[in-house]
Amino acid sequence: MEPESPASSQQSLDWQQAVSGDCAATREIIEAACVKWEADLKTFLAGVLKDRHLAEDAFQKTVVRAIETSQSGRQDTLRGWLFQVALNEARQIRREIRRETVQRQKLIDQGAGVQALDASGRSNDLMWMVDTVLVNDDLVVAIRRSLAKLPADQREVVRRRIYEGQGFAEIAAEMKLPLGTVLTWMRRALMRLREDSGLRELWVN
């Protein structure tokens, strides 16, 4: 959870007052918040949609929707509410893609010369992470240091799953390990990385 700094606390108060008050002031607060948290919102959306371009689209729609619906904000914090709006926009985009996919498939089945779209967006290909600009150099350096501290086997599982895009079953087969062991190593490795002091500092900052 993002630590509550004095600035954030003040922003929460402003937000709660704005929701029940002046529209112009609310709009200003929301616009400022979207600028401030643009990277976080886009990263979150990329995690939901698994696609950088869709995340960009969803962010633009989030800003518009947030301004339109500002008076109905329910979350205690502005940040929490913006993430809620973003998630709703992401789910809407995914529904539209699925609807279009179904319609195209019907046309294909009827023999029309229509090309199929990609699947619903729930892909196992994690290369979108590499292609995106979701991380800065400092974070990558810190992660490299943290990865080096991991036991070699855990590091290999993490590398295969996230970078190579192999499934856990495939990793287990190739490394000649039980599936449960591979899953446990992955979970422990991610936990160690999350709790690494060098990375924690970056999360907070």
Add this chain to the structure above:
Amino acid sequence: MASELQTSETTGTAADERAWRAAQYVLGELSESDADAFELAMLDDAELCELVLNATRLQAGIAVACRELSAETAPAVVKLSVVDTTPGFIAVRSQVSHVAVSLAGLGLAGILLTFATGSGERSSGELAVVNAETVDALADLISESETTELLALQDVETDVDPALSEVATPEWLLMAIELEDGSGQPQLNEELDVY
């Protein structure tokens, strides 16, 4: 005390479980119904959204870090630009281009014989790993004027690593070309319609 520890462990375990669930969600490991349920939970749980944000950032960072490590530990290569072509396709070049390609090929053989390794950097357009056996094989092919076989492997552009381009082609290589065809003019290989 024991109950406090137990509570702490339970709380820690519950927090880890949520973080692991968020990681699974970002990895795409959840079934469609589970992912949908997770998203509905996120709508009312700001902390869960933050866990997804952190999981995404961490996994993206791991992906980039692994890519960098992979590039750094790659074997030594000679950087060349490669144009993908249909297998077997031989580019029909102009007379001047063909001479340039021949010179580049001969120059490459000479340079490879001189230098042991190239740069450790990788780029997305690399050709192949080059070792001494490959160099010898290349030199044999070129010396027997079987440039057509070389061209058939890949359509190699004459753009080379700037570091390599600074090395002058030895005089003896240039003379070798002139001596080979006798007339100093490039000759047409009628079979393949290339020079």
